[in-house]
Amino acid sequence: MLRAFLLIVVGLAGDPEHGELFAKWGTALADASAKVGVARERLVYLADAKDEGGRANGRATREEIEKALAGFTRAAAADDVVYVVLFGHGSYDGQTARFNLPGRDMTPADFNALLRKLPTHNVVFVNTSSSSGAFLEELSGPGRTVITATRSGAEQFTTLFGGYFVEAFSTDAADADKNGRISMLEAFQYARTEVARAYEREGLLATEHAMLDDNGDKNGSQTPSPTGADGKLAAAMSLGSAADAAPLPEDPRLRALYLERRDLERRVESLRLLKDSMPPAKYTSELERLVTELALKTREIRKLEGDPTP
Numbered sequence: 001m002l003r004a005f006l007l008i009v010v011g012l013a014g015d016p017e018h019g020e021l022f023a024k025w026g027t028a029l030a031d032a033s034a035k036v037g038v039a040r041e042r043l044v045y046l047a048d049a050k051d052e053g054g055r056a057n058g059r060a061t062r063e064e065i066e067k068a069l070a071g072f073t074r075a076a077a078a079d080d081v082v083y084v085v086l087f088g089h090g091s092y093d094g095q096t097a098r099f100n101l102p103g104r105d106m107t108p109a110d111f112n113a114l115l116r117k118l119p120t121h122n123v124v125f126v127n128t129s130s131s132s133g134a135f136l137e138e139l140s141g142p143g144r145t146v147i148t149a150t151r152s153g154a155e156q157f158t159t160l161f162g163g164y165f166v167e168a169f170s171t172d173a174a175d176a177d178k179n180g181r182i183s184m185l186e187a188f189q190y191a192r193t194e195v196a197r198a199y200e201r202e203g204l205l206a207t208e209h210a211m212l213d214d215n216g217d218k219n220g221s222q223t224p225s226p227t228g229a230d231g232k233l234a235a236a237m238s239l240g241s242a243a244d245a246a247p248l249p250e251d252p253r254l255r256a257l258y259l260e261r262r263d264l265e266r267r268v269e270s271l272r273l274l275k276d277s278m279p280p281a282k283y284t285s286e287l288e289r290l291v292t293e294l295a296l297k298t299r300e301i302r303k304l305e306g307d308p309t310p
Contacts, residue, residue: 002267003080004038004239005072005120009060010047011088011129012100018158022087023047025128025166029085030055032169036181037240042075044068048088048102060088062104069114076120081237083124084111087162090129092153097134099127108138115139124184124237128162131155136211137218145184145214145234151222157207160198164191169239181241185224185234188212192222232275257301264294 010026013019030045046064047056058064072082089100098105115123126147127135134153139146149161167190168174169182174190192210199206211220214233224231248255268290275283 003042003076004033004083005042005076005080006033006038006044006083006239007065007068007072007085008043008045009065009084009086009088009099010045011060011086012048012102014089014158018089019048022162025087025162027055029166029169032166033239036169036238044071059102061102062106062110065101065106066114069118073117073119076118078119078121080120081122081124082115082118082120083126083239084115085126086129086132088129089158090127090131090156092131092134092156094153097131097153099129099132099135108135111135112138115144122233122237124234126165126184128159128165130157130159130208132159133209133211133220136213136220140213140216140218140220142216143233144216145237146212146220147184147188147234148211148220149208151209151211151220155208159208160195161191161208161210164194164198167191167194179241181238183235184237185212185226185231188224188234236275251304254301254304257297257304261294261297261301264290264297268294 008026008029010022013022026045026047030043033043034040045056046058046060046068048060069082069084076082086099091098091100091105096107098107111125115125122143122145124145124147125135125139128149131150131153132148133150133155136146136148149159165187168187171190174182174186176186176189188210195208195210196206209222211222212224212230212234213220214224214230217229221228221230224234226232226235248258268287271283271286271290
C-alpha cells in the first residue's frame with residue numbers, strides 16, 4: 001500500500017520578514033498534508049524560526065534533517081513515496097549550491113547521499129529556495145521527481161514559487177483533471193503559472209524560472225506534461241486526497257469496504273508509477289482489472305448506503 005512520508009524544512013531566511021513568510025508556507029503545507037491523509041507519524045516539520053503554531057518537530061539543522069530521513073529509511077517500504085520540501089534561502093558561489101541552515105549548510109551532494117539510503121522506489125524532492133536550480137542535475141535519477149524554483153544557481157533572488165506551490169494543495173483551480181488529488185505536476189504547473197502572473201502584474205522581468213525533472217536525464221523542463229519527456233511520473237505522484245483523510249463509517253461492513261476501496265485506489269497509483277517499466281499489454285490488463293474492481297467496490301458501498309445510483 002502506497003504511503004506518503006513528508007519532510008518539510010524551513011531553513012534560514014536572511015531577514016525576519018521572509019522568515020515569517022517561509023514559516024507560513026511550511027505550516028500551510030503541514031496543515032494541507034494532514035487534510036489529504038498524511039499521518040502525523042509520517043510527517044516531520046523542521047523550522048528555523050519560532051514555531052507559533054506548535055507544528056514543528058524540531059529545528060531545521062543538518063543533524064535533524066539527517067535524523068528525519070534516517071527515520072524514513074527505517075519506516076518506509078519500497079512502494080511508499082518520500083517527499084522532501086525545502087523553504088528558505090539558497091546560495092551559489094559559481095561551483096556549489098547550498099541550502100542555508102543554522103550551522104552547516106547542505107549541498108546537493110549532501111542530500112543525495114541521504115536520499116540514496118531510502119528504500120523507496122520513488123522520491124520527490126522540492127527545493128523552493130533561490131539558486132535551487134543547481135540542485136537538479138545532482139539529484140536527478142530513476143524514480144526521482146525533482147522540482148526547483150529556479151533554472152540555475154545564478155537566479156539568486158528570493159523566489160515566489162514556494163508560496164504558490166503550497167497554495168496549489170488548497171485550491172480546486174490546481175486540480176486540472178478534477179480527480180480530487182493534486183499531483184506534483186499539477187502543483188508545479190499551478191505555481192509556475194501564478195508566479196508568471198505575479199511578475200506580470202508588477203510589470204517586472206521574472207527572476208525565477210521553475211524546473212521539473214522526473215525522467216532521470218539531469219535536464220529539467222519548464223513546461224512538463226503528462227505526455228512529455230518530463231511530467232509523466234510527477235503526474236502520478238500526490239500526497240493524497242481529502243477522501244484519504246475522511247473519517248471511516250462506524251458500520252463494520254461499510255468500514256471494511258471503505259478500507260478495501262482505499263487499498264484498490266492506492267494499488268492503481270502504484271501501478272501507474274510502474275507503467276514505464278512494464279510491458280504495455282501487461283500494464284493495460286492489470287489497470288483494467290483494478291479499475292473494474294474499484295468500480296464494483298464503489299457500487300457495493302453505494303448499495304449498502306442505500307444509494308440507488310448504479
